[in-house]
Amino acid sequence: MATSNVRHALFCAIVTIVISYPILGLNLEAEGINIVLTGTDATTIVAIACAALIVFLFQLFRDSVMGKLGAVSDLNPLTGRKPMEQDKRAKLESWVLTGLVVVALFWPFFSSRGAVDLATLVLIYVILALGLNVVVGLAGLLDLGYVAFYAVGAYTFALLSQYYGISFWMALPLGALLAGLFGLLLGFPVLRLRGDYLAIVTLGFGEIIRILLNNWTNVTGGPNGIGGIPDPTLFGMEFGRRVKEEGNTSFHETFGIAYSGEHKVIFLYLIALVLAIITALIIRRLMKMPVGRAWEALREDEIAARSLGLSRTAVKLSAFTIGAFFAGFAGTIFASKQGFISPESFVFLESAIILAIVVLGGMGSQIGVILAAIAVTILPELAREFSEYRMLIFGAAMVLMMIWRPQGLVPMRRLHITLKTQE
Amino acid sequence: MLEIQNLAMRFGGLLAVDGVSLDVQEREIHSIIGPNGAGKTTVFNCMSGFYKPSGGKIIFQGKEIQGKPDYKISRMGMVRTFQHVRLFTQMSVVENLLVAQHRHLNTNLLAGLVKTPNYRERERKSLDRAAYWLERIGMLDQANVDAGNLSYGQQRRLEIARCMVTKPQLLMLDEPAAGLNPAETLELNQLIVSLKEDYSVSVVLIEHDMNLVMDISDRITVINQGRPLASGTPQEVRANKDVIKAYLGEA
């Protein structure tokens, strides 16, 4: 073992202490108007010491540790396994998916209201993540202001219902179309920018829209938001205890059942489920269509794609617009579910969460993204005591994924195309 | 069919191409040769619309195309390959060929979503064309392999096939033989000749392999330090004193 190795390991350990002790070990506490420093408890100190020791040992034996780690992945029994045959796998997949949809359809009737509500939120994230997956995963455009289009959808519904009394079913296509239009208008000038500049510019757009919503008080209500957003109706039947709109009937009276608040929650869940399935199916088809291949080609090699006659602007713009369209979709459902929206729901953090879902699930992979959306939304609820670590873990997971598995947990698989040769 | 007049390309203070002219006839293989750094690829980049030339004209089938965006030039029927192969490496071989046929497909989103008859018809045709060319370059078995996993020689051939499925009138090949072994070079030689003979395509070729160039070219233009040095049939160029001097150095 060379001395340089020891020196390096020691240096790394010291750095570990320098970046953790002052911040974790010394806490700033407000005492009246003064700020005082208090030392932290012993466990934190021990943890920092342990971390430094681990870093020291890891750096000291880095080469052999990395060698062993490399060997571990070979032990994985799945690596050597042959992939399942094409049609067999497709059949299995379609069965699994159908089963999941059936379960998802009937599950809420046997479940608690809170769980169904959470599931609706999961589905909203599924739609958002599927939409962003088109932009980031397929077209390779890093959009950090995606939440702006979500906000456009939500605010479209909220404002139209407030000022013109428009219903959910009217607002759903309108919100999505308007969000898509926003995507088109914002995308047109910025899409010729290089990848990392595009990311920053979209981030800027997202922030601008949020600030405008926050400050345009006489229209959007500013930070106070907009309330009283109506619930969706089923063929003119309302789910409230009393009918609000003239000419409508109420759901429980029509069917002669007792009123229950759960009906509305389940109904909203089912709407979200259907829309999520529609979104997934549409995007799945788009991926197989010329436009889907063009997205990927442009992501892979822009120069080659252009040399083959693909217009960069048109292709990128279509991805950006379609992504925005689905965000608008999700926004309308969100507004209806919450009944109240404010700019606080549309901060950058939200964009980051959706991006994290796409990255973790696997860029371009639909199943991966759906699973990741479920995991990312539900896990923090299950482990409440860890919920404050949620974003910390997301951040770390994004870094680790980029280092070890940039293709995501469930990487995208290429479609098999059968060629007939009869010439 | 293609005429370049007095092409000039300036990068800052550097005049990379200066006064290059050439013309390409129907069904002709026209090679551009010259020492490294002579500006051959720059000429290609101007022709394919990747650079906007600082001066001169490029006329393709009677239309001036200099400064037009690259994708429009490609759609007019002038398609190129690259010195360093540029395939879509994470897409399969057949997907590479389908992307190239983008403008021949029905790209209407609604038509695709509901699979109209027209959409299916065009999709089928482009698949057939892809299959035809894969067979032509002997890679039908690799149709569903990721392009990045192909051998170098296969990548070179696929890149040419990818140009051919766009139904071009003029093909620009940038050092297609670079990195190929003698057997592969011979195969390439036959492929290029057959593109001309069987598919009536004109080829503009940049190449360092002199055997290949002398073998298949109808005419050759020599460029040195951005300026035209000589042009003519292989025999004429071979005998030209300036060319010999440029290649062998000042004696």
Next chain:
Amino acid sequence: MQDLLYFSQQLINGLTIGSAYALIAIGYTMVYGIIGMINFAHGEIYMIGAYTALIAITGLTALGIAWLPLVLVVALVCAILVSSSMGWAVERVAYRPVRGRHRLIPLISAIGMSIFLQNYMHLAQGSRNVGFPILIEGGFNFGSDGAFQMSLSYMQITIFVTTLICMTVLSTFISRSRTGRACRAVSQDLGMANLLGIDTNRIISATFIIGAALAAVAGLLLGMYYGSVDPLFGFIAGLKAFTAAVLGGIGSIPGAMLGGLILGIAESMTSGYLSGEYKDVISFSLLILILLFKPTGLLGKPEVEKI
């Protein structure tokens, strides 16, 4: 006269903020110049610098040390030490392993790091904002009583002078020292510098350390100027500084200084004459316009795309 005083006041405020932005922008511009990535977590490094400085100041006060120059120097040294270490560690952990991969990958890694550091501070020190003690008080006032008075505080002078010193030291370092020369070589052509025997990894680390140190200085200065810090302190400031870097021409150090000052002035003029609410809108719009119409910025060199 009144109007002129008011205008001068906005100008002073703008120059103050702008020079601090310039300090942060150096970190973005140097890293971009060398490895061509946006160090998204740089704003968080600056935030950590501000927190560390505050911890040091509070600690010294608790020990009964109140001699101002000593307090400031110790706080500065602590902030630089912690921020630089963090900058170094971030590069080693999150950026080096993904260097050279597809452009989006380092960027996503950097975003992850930014989220991580924000929440690291959030968990360690809480999410509420913590007050910075006022150490440098007073200043000059111009104008008559009862009417608008223009003020130039000692704090603003401190910020301005410190920035000037840092920039001078940095310029000398870059143009004179061995490491500085190597930095310039690496930013011109990383591969070539490597072949010539320059330890490019070491130079990249040095770049991150220098950028972080300057961000830490800005952290201390702006922490004192604004009077409080919170874990989100770095996010917006980071974006602003990035805007400054792009405005001046990313990769160019004088550009970062110029961009910072212009941005600072544009912002304070917006607050002064329109509304403070819209100053962020102005700087983001400026960023977007610059990227659209002059992506190389004011002093940047054009990039030639290669095939």
